[in-house]
Amino acid sequence: MASIKVMNMIHNQFDLNLVMVLDALIRERSTTRAAEQLGLGQSAVSHALGRLRRALDDPLFIKTAGGLKPTPRTEALTPAVLQMMEIVRNELHSQPRFDPARVERCFRFCMTDMGELVFLPPLMERLRREAPHCTLQTLQVPQARIAETLESGEADLAIGSLRAIPQGLFQQQLFTHPFVTIVATDAPVGERLTLAEFEAMDHVVVSLDGGRGSAYDKAIEELGVRRRIFLTTPHFLLIPPLLERQPNLVATVPRELGTVFARYKVVRVVEPPIGLPRFELRQHWHPRFHYDPANLWLRKLVKETFADYPE
Missing domain, CATH: 3.40.190.10 (Periplasmic binding protein-like II)
Structure with a gap:
């Protein structure tokens, strides 16, 4: 029941920051120490506590000689607040994993018909071996649209010798060719x-x-x-x-x-x-997916596939 009340408070107030302040006050029993923990000014914590009191229609904490003492309402909410914030912290700090041996998804490349003929076969062999449940799709996209295609996620990588690198894209050289x-x-x-x-x-x-x-x-x-x-x-x-x-x-x-x-x-x-x-063949990707685990894995796969390609 307490967790439902906390969720209703978040829904009604649209502010998870209030729950973070309540969590810090429960732990520290002091607005000063709570402010230090949160990296806020003491006045900001006091203001947030005022909003919490109005939202929950309860004083929540009473000043005593030993610090702030939670009211019965706060004690009833404490397990739900601590559990919720633990979930939030775990989610924020956990690193998403990409398991190529288990995942099912389609990887999409922008490449020319030359790329399909020359570079796609070794990529297919490597993908079949390391990500057996994944599939491939190639897209022939005008150079003027490559950046937006990568940004939207319609394609994961663009592979080729682009005459002018679209602004804002990351790039990595694979090899040079005569x-x-x-x-x-x-x-x-x-x-x-x-x-x-x-x-x-x-x-x-x-x-x-x-x-x-x-x-x-x-x-x-x-x-x-x-x-x-x-x-x-x-x-x-x-x-x-x-x-x-x-x-x-x-x-x-x-x-x-x-x-x-x-x-x-x-x-x-x-x-x-x-x-x-000689000209350089590169792979290109959008900054939106620079830290995406699947895109990281795919870029590594492409780089390793052509690491020993004849120059």
């Missing part, structure tokens, strides 16, 4: 393109946001190389069938992707005629 050129298997070129061949062929570039191209395309242009960009597309997976049908087409892609494409025997990897800078 770029190679791919051509059709029957393209009339050798294992290394000459600059003249490179400039004479029609180029396919990938642009995820509809712009001219990616960061490595800009790097090529900054080297003074003249290219005829015949097709701009947001889809990496479109490249191999296009090159197979059009041997005069050429594309420059991350090496890992070129290696996967070459396994299907429709394209082959050749060395570009110019040196290209």
Whole structure:
């Protein structure tokens, strides 16, 4: 019955702080010591005690030579107040746990079709082994919407080489990767393109946001190389069938992707005629979930999965 009265007081007054003050007064039997325990001024504790007296229609404590003496009403409420505050303290100080072997949930990644082809398979293998009841979903989100997608919890992580890191996101480098050129298997070129061949062929570039191209395309242009960009597309997976049908087409892609494409025997990897800078692949997440146990575990899983990835 006493616990019901305390809960009704909280419901009616909408102020858990009053219960905290009552708990401190019960323990300390002094407004001065209660104020010190709570980190408040003595006047604030006295004011709260006044509100408690009005809310419960009882003096609650009587001043005596030995300190504050609880009234019968306070003594009746004491077990419920102490129990309630113990629950609150335990909940506030307990660390939520994430048990990947037991939990059932879907982890969602923002990644391109290239990420799905190259990076998703090793992540799936690791997840199946360590979190057998969890599932995966990939989302292809425009770069302008990545931050809000992560903030809303619609996605847990974004993995890729973002041209401009959305403001406010955390990031962690996974590895760096070089770029190679791919051509059709029957393209009339050798294992290394000459600059003249490179400039004479029609180029396919990938642009995820509809712009001219990616960061490595800009790097090529900054080297003074003249290219005829015949097709701009947001889809990496479109490249191999296009090159197979059009041997005069050429594309420059991350090496890992070129290696996967070459396994299907429709394209082959050749060395570009110019040196290209390496680019970083990172995972990104929103500060809202920086301390979330599930997100912490997932980031660790991703980092460890690619810890020994070939540079």
